[in-house]
Structure formats: structure tokens, C-alpha cells
Amino acid sequence: MDRKTALIVGATGLVGGHVLRLLLENAGYGTVKALVRRTTGIKHPKLSEHLVNFDDPKSLAAIASADDVFCCLGTTIKKAKTREAFFRVDFTYPVLVAKTCEAAGAGQFLIVTALGANPRSSIFYNRVKGEVEEAIRDIGFKAAHIFRPSLLLGKRSEKRVMEGLGGAVFRVIAPLMRGPLDKYRPVEAADVARAMVTTALSGRKSAVYESHQIRQIARGC
Numbered sequence: 291m292d293r294k295t296a297l298i299v300g301a302t303g304l305v306g307g308h309v310l311r312l313l314l315e316n317a318g319y320g321t322v323k324a325l326v327r328r329t330t331g332i333k334h335p336k337l338s339e340h341l342v343n344f345d346d347p348k349s350l351a352a353i354a355s356a357d358d359v360f361c362c363l364g365t366t367i368k369k370a371k372t373r374e375a376f377f378r379v380d381f382t383y384p385v386l387v388a389k390t391c392e393a394a395g396a397g398q399f400l401i402v403t404a405l406g407a408n409p410r411s412s413i414f415y416n417r418v419k420g421e422v423e424e425a426i427r428d429i430g431f432k433a434a435h436i437f438r439p440s441l442l443l444g445k446r447s448e449k450r451v452m453e454g455l456g457g458a459v460f461r462v463i464a465p466l467m468r469g470p471l472d473k474y475r476p477v478e479a480a481d482v483a484r485a486m487v488t489t490a491l492s493g494r495k496s497a498v499y500e501s502h503q504i505r506q507i508a509r510g511c
């Protein structure tokens with residue numbers, strides 16, 4: 291079997307950490323490249339970690355060859371402090387990585403955006419997520435897979451008070467959120483990661499997946 295090469299950005303994050311672990315465990319991938327600004331702290335024979343400066347396209351080009359690219363980058367307006375800084379992490383860096391990897395031969399790009407992503411939204415966050423989706427689709431990958439989770443559940447090293455409260459409230463009302471409300475139900479970050487890796491290995495055509503579809507793929511339905 292020809293084992294594939296995966297490249298991941300955002301591997302030190304919540305979803306990215308799960309994706310990295312799954313890629314390292316999966317026999318379908320022989321090499322996993324993680325492009326990071328700080329180490330993941332993980333040592334594995336399949337893993338090559340590259341400290342990169344995402345503001346320097348040349349530093350990416352030399353290491354961009356891969357079959358499947360997983361993008362789990364992202365920040366919050368609170369952390370980024372300005373809209374410009376947020377845009378850089380959630381739009382500029384993913385598009386730079388996508389273009390560089392496509393030019394180096396990558397066939398598939400898988401990205402986590404968010405529920406409500408829409409390039410014509412009046413809400414800045416949703417608009418940037420929609421714009422990045424549009425830009426990725428236009429690059430011309432054999433397949434571009436877009437994952438739009440609702441609130442993410444999972445253990446973080448940092449405290450996010452609003453997300454924590456949101457998660458607690460949703461856990462109580464989640465059983466009531468069925469049918470058309472299913473896509474608003476919070477989703478485990480681990481399920482998003484599992485859906486991404488499963489999709490990359492499935493040979494499916496380009497598609498968009500919301501939380502209910504992410505859960506189905508993660509459960510193998």
C-alpha cells in the first residue's frame with residue numbers, strides 16, 4: 291500500500307491536536323508534517339515538525355509537499371485583539387498554506403471553519419469564515435472539504451469562559467436539539483478530527499459538513 295503524506299497546520303490546538311494523534315495512529319499515512327510556531331511536544335517516527343513563520347511564504351514553500359492538508363488554524367477576536375490580526379490567522383495563513391501546498395502537488399485540503407460561515411454575512415467572524423471557504427474552493431484542489439462545527443467541546447489548556455458557559459448550557463439542552471436543530475448542537479472536537487481524517491481517506495468529492503454530518507461521519511454512519 292502506498293502510504294500518504296499528511297501536512298497539518300494548527301496541530302497545537304484543540305481540533306488540530308486530535309487530528310495529529312489520529313494521523314499518527316492511521317496506517318494510511320506514512321509521514322505526517324506539522325507546521326507549527328511552537329512545538330507540539332510529541333515525538334513519533336512518522337512525525338516531522340517544522341517551526342515556521344506564517345508571515346514568510348518562503349519558509350513554507352520548501353516543506354509544503356503532501357497529499358492531504360489539514361488546516362485547524364484559528365484564533366478569537368479576544369486573543370487577536372484586532373480584526374486585522376484575526377483576519378491574518380483565519381484567512382491569510384490558511385489561504386497561503388493552501389496555495390503553497392497546491393502548487394507543491396497536494397490533492398486534498400480539509401479545513402475547519404464554523405457554523406454560519408458566509409462571505410456576505412454582516413457578522414465579521416462569519417464573514418471571514420465564509421471568505422476563507424470561498425478562497426479555498428477557488429484554488430482548484432481535487433477535493434476541498436469544509437467542516438463547519440457549532441460550539442466545540444473538549445479539554446483546553448486555556449480558559450475560555452464564554453465557551454465554557456455555552457458548553458455547560460448546551461449540555462443541558464442538547465437532548466432537545468434534534469431534527470433541524472441538530473446542526474446547532476455542540477460537537478466534540480475529537481469528532482471533528484475523526485470526521486476530517488475519515489473524509490480524507492474516503493476519496494469523497496468536495497463538500498461542506500455541519501455538526502450533524504460531522505457526528506455521522508465520526509460515528510461511521
Ligand SMILES: NC(=O)c1ccc[n+]([C@@H]2O[C@H](COP(=O)([O-])OP(=O)(O)OC[C@H]3O[C@@H](n4cnc5c(N)ncnc54)[C@H](OP(=O)(O)O)[C@@H]3O)[C@@H](O)[C@H]2O)c1
Pocket residue numbers: 299300301302303304305306327328344362363364365379380402403404405438439440441442443453479
Ligand atoms: N471554539 C469553538 O467553539 C469553535 C466553534 C466553531 C469553529 N471553530 C473554529 O475551529 C477551528 C479550530 O478551533 P480550535 O478551538 O481547535 O482552535 P485552537 O485550539 O484555538 O487552536 C488554534 C490553532 O491555531 C494556531 N494559531 C493561532 N494563532 C496563530 C498565529 N498567529 N500564528 C500561527 N498559528 C496560530 C494555534 O497555535 P498556537 O498553539 O501556537 O497558538 C493553534 O494551533 C478554528 O478555526 C476556530 O475558529 C471554533
